[in-house]
Amino acid sequence: MDTPQSIPDKDVTVTDLPTSTIPWSTRTMARFTAEIDPRWADTILVACFFVSGIVDSVVFSTYTCFVSMQTGNTIFAGLGVSDLPSDVPKHTWVKSLVAILAFCLGAFFFSRYHRYLGALKRWVVLSSFLIQTMFMVITCILISTGVVPKTKKLTIGQTGRGSFAWVELCPIALLAFQSAGQIVASRILKYNSMPTVVLTSLYCDLMSDPHLLTAGLFEDPDRNRRAVSAVALFIGATIGGALIKTDVGFGGALWIATGVKGLIVLAWLLWRQKKPQGQ
Template sequence: METPRSFMSENDSTGTPDAEVPKATMSLSSRMYLRFTSEVDPGWADLILLGCFFVAGIVDSVVYNKYTCFVSMQTGNTIFLGLGVSDLPTNSPKHNWVKSLVAISSFSLGAFFFARYHRYLGGLKRWVIMSSFAIQTGLMLITSALISSGIATKGPQHSNNPASTDNGGGYFDWVELCPIALLAFQSAGQIVASRVLKYNSMPTLVLTSLYCDLFSDPNLLTAGLFEDPDRNRRAASAIALFVGALIGGVLSKSSWGYSVALWIATGLKACMVIAWLLWKRKPQDQK
């Protein structure tokens, strides 16, 4: 991976790289430039990825209960899409499968965007990873506002609306596609971040391959508590997503409703942006 490019200090006429210049002698703008263009240390970044699993659990539980599709787990959406084009299940709105198609398409576009965003601007550069999570937060913020304002919360309960299907499947409001697209697009940023940070055992969104790798681990039951980090990360990831889904479900059933659950998830994603700002810098001797 390319290391951050050195630059000359404003007060340095000897050609000494700025990393070797005492920070006390550097201007504020030089120190800020150095901080934001340096790479973050991926060590302990799995803690942030655990937070991503938790956020994904909240978001998917809310979206599934509200819109009967997923925005993170595209395997489920693919099954829904395959059934939907055959007009199954029979009690679903006729074009309900479009939600899954939009989610898959938006997620794919998100993966395309975020992967190239990191690749071309610098995968672990602080400003790049901060802005990546800021984009995700912004999309969640817009979605939360849409749902809180009632613009995208009509939902399937309006079965008497003329747009209802004849098979009793309920009402499908096309405005629902907007929050689905926004949340699916930002979800891709999480899994791309896990790849950039080299935590391939923590995809932040899906658990099928994670469960397989966890229970296929030859040291699953024999390694000590801290002797198998990947096992621990996988187990903690599954728990984090489950707890997030549980909390999302509880909040959705409560008087607070779906919007509060999404606002909590949005706030947690915003905290990750701040965490990257304060995160330890990658040691200069590491490539």
């Protein structure tokens, strides 16, 4: 008489089976297609604030525009209509306009990249930050090899405003595009209080917090996130400014920021995955 065979449960998934019985390729596929756990992902966003601080400080010091904070760029572009500031090369406002357009294009791209491929899937989040990192690497190479020169600012008593090398628009566009990926990530991870590229709304929300001065040290997570984020961006800007004045220079500071972004990619690779509800 044949021994009756058990019928496999149709609801059994790869994660329910013993690890030793699952092929390595299947386990790898399951890991990369699983959603990451957004808990503690605010630490990653703090690192993004730090990166923004370094990048914007060195870009503004070198090219007189921002690549992350688009409010400042909008003001610069508006001043350009009146041909101001008068102590910078003509048409410098074009840099701000290019940064705004590149940032908007980046936000359009990264938001749909996450939306259509799976917002929190590990491979999607990881590849999103990998794309950002690669854009920064390309920028660093352009700077380090001298393909993109540094803008020469006017000195006291110097006449004639001259112009700037239009190739400067390339690194500005690349950096602005990738910076949009950070703020999109903050939305995907549901940390709207940490936009990673701007502090104006963050300062407002921090000061508006009804428990700003009354909550205990660990009783108001949003307050703590906002405060730490502002400090991280300030520290990044301070370090970026300090590095520009040393032999490390603009290119070296960007390489450091790129290295931090690369560590973020590695962090997503090792990040724990989201557990099913009820576990």
